[in-house]
Amino acid sequence: MELRHLRYFAALGERLSFTRAAAQVHVTQPTLSHQIRQLEDELGVRLFDRIGKRVVMTEAGETLLPGIAKALQDIDQAVRLVRGDPEQITGTLRVGAVHSVNLELMPRCAAMFLARHPAVRLVIEDLAAPVIETRVCDGALDVAIAYEPVSGGPIAFEPLYEEELALAVPPSHPLAARKRLRMSELHRLPVILLTRSFATRRMLDGWFEAAGAEPAVVVEMNTIGAMLEMARRSGIAAVVPARAIRGTDLSAVALEGPTPRRIPGLLWVHGRERPAAPRSFAAIVRRAVRDAAAVREGRRRDRTPP
Incomplete structure (x- = not known):
């Protein structure tokens, strides 16, 4: 039979x-x-x-x-x-992401994922990059979006896009009217930065050194949201992802000479089996990033004179 x-x-x-x-x-x-x-x-x-x-x-x-x-x-x-047929995926998907990703990309991807997999319970946590790395390693997160891991080890990293850092200042700050600022102009400027446990902070220190600048670091913090709130309340400038400043009452001043950039990406553990839910979520993230890039390219072409 x-x-x-x-x-x-x-x-x-x-x-x-x-x-x-x-x-x-x-x-x-x-x-x-x-x-x-x-x-x-x-x-x-x-x-x-x-x-x-x-x-x-x-x-x-x-x-x-x-x-x-x-x-x-x-x-x-x-x-x-x-x-892993979409309509059959069930259970809980645990996702971790850094603050700047949670502002725009994550809500868009989460909505797309839930529309496709309505039986899945989605848990999204806003975490600092080092915490994400640890929780991906120990299996507390199924998939994550953060910056390139500092420790290497078992974590796989798939780059998604480039993200520029900018200076976040309140409207009353002397630099609030500036559109762009050279890194060298941050010399001795009171600033709020990430702690040195972050790869981004160590890269920033390298960029400052290359520009011959030594800002006056008066506050170090480990989350972007807290840095923005501190900048708003204290009047001190903060170096954060440019996209994190959107939608706040802070002014964004672009940085150049060099322009500090970092690359968010998908994180998972090498060799560990990835179930259907995290695979589908990762595919949705890739698609959303490609779509956003296509929209930006279309706008750029529209602004280019014939």
């Missing part, structure tokens, strides 16, 4: 018509008849009787059908789960 025999039997039991059942399972009527006879021979009982032009189930067939239908349903569901 093979799986196809059970499918053919279930189709004929449902349709009670060789013509319609054969069409449902995509075989010819003679093939269907032959397969049903094989099943009957193996079981040693008749499952169907022909009465004139009608097909009726025997008592044995009626006894067998509910169990076969349930078994086929369970098999099909198991196959869909293994393949």
